[in-house]
Amino acid sequence: MAAMAYNIQQLADLAGISSRTLRYYDQIGLLIADRNPINGYREYAADAVDRLQLIRYFQTFGFSLQAIQALLAESPANQLTALTDQRRRLAAKRDHLTTLLNTLDRTLAAQQGGPQMSDSEKFAAFKRDQIATNDREYGAESRRRYGKTTFAASQQRYASLSESDYQAMQATEQQLFTQLKQVTTTGDLDSPAAKAAYQAHRDWLCFTWNNYSTAAHRGLAQLYLDDARFTAYYNDRVGHPNAAKTLVAIINHYAQ
Structure with missing residues (x-):
């Protein structure tokens, strides 16, 4: 028995989207419809239904249409x-x-x-x-740079923090943000605020790092520059587009 072919309205109703959306997908090549040889209307076979299901999944996950199109061009x-x-x-x-x-x-x-x-x-x-x-x-990324054992140990140490240490860690990070905001504004790496920001960041790391070293600290600073997620984390919390870059400069200045 041949698989059912859907017309555009039937597939739109099945998927919970508009027929206008399906026409747009056809136009941009995301979901190309077959054409009925008699009337020229759009039709969708089983493989199109499966592809639309993937499109809907990836949309739900937050992928853009451009990203979805690129992903669907890759291998199964x-x-x-x-x-x-x-x-x-x-x-x-x-x-x-x-x-x-x-x-x-x-x-x-x-x-x-x-x-x-x-x-x-x-x-x-x-x-x-x-x-x-x-x-x-x-x-x-952390496992690749520092190894599975080191990363797991850091996670375990965080999970084992006492209530007082957990609160102290949160307070230390807030202190870091406060000092970093001041240095980001002034740009003075030799100021007391810069030194306090460095010490706060070091203290914050030591809540979960079993073995601190200045070399590892500088390596983490490089990761802050290489990975946009870390950059965004500090920029967002300090409220300045150069916060992460300033923190890296502070770390490289003092972690000698």
Whole structure:
């Protein structure tokens, strides 16, 4: 039995999109329709339905149409890798939300007279979330640069932070942002603010680094320049487009 061919409106209804969208996909070559030899109307066979499913998946994951078109031009193996990676990300988000819901339920119960949570339990969900985020965003690059063992040890040390150390780590990073903002404005690497920013960054690292060295610190600074995600992290939190670049200059100035 031949597979069903859909006309444009049938496929639009099936996929939950407009026929206008399908016509646009046809025009840009993202989802090319067959033409009925009798009336010239657009028709879509089974392979087009499968391709549209992938397009819808990747749109949901935040890919642009241009990125989707490039990805669908690659081999099935590369497409499978992309889907598998997205599944891993979704699973991590699901686990994160599950943890937050469980912690919130326990918090609500405690506030209503139920079993009380220990201080460490109150912040465990936030630490697990940060660990998952670190692994998802920076894990591959960190493992490549520093090795699987070093990265795993850093993650484990973070997970084992006491409540007071966890709070101190957050406060140290905020101190870093404050001093870095001042140096980014003045550009003075020999100022007390620059020295304080360096020390705050070093102290922040030592909460999770088992063995600090100035060489490793400078290597991390280079990563801040090479990886746009790190650059954006510091620029966004300090509120200045040169914050990450300034932090790198500070590290290279003092980590001797």
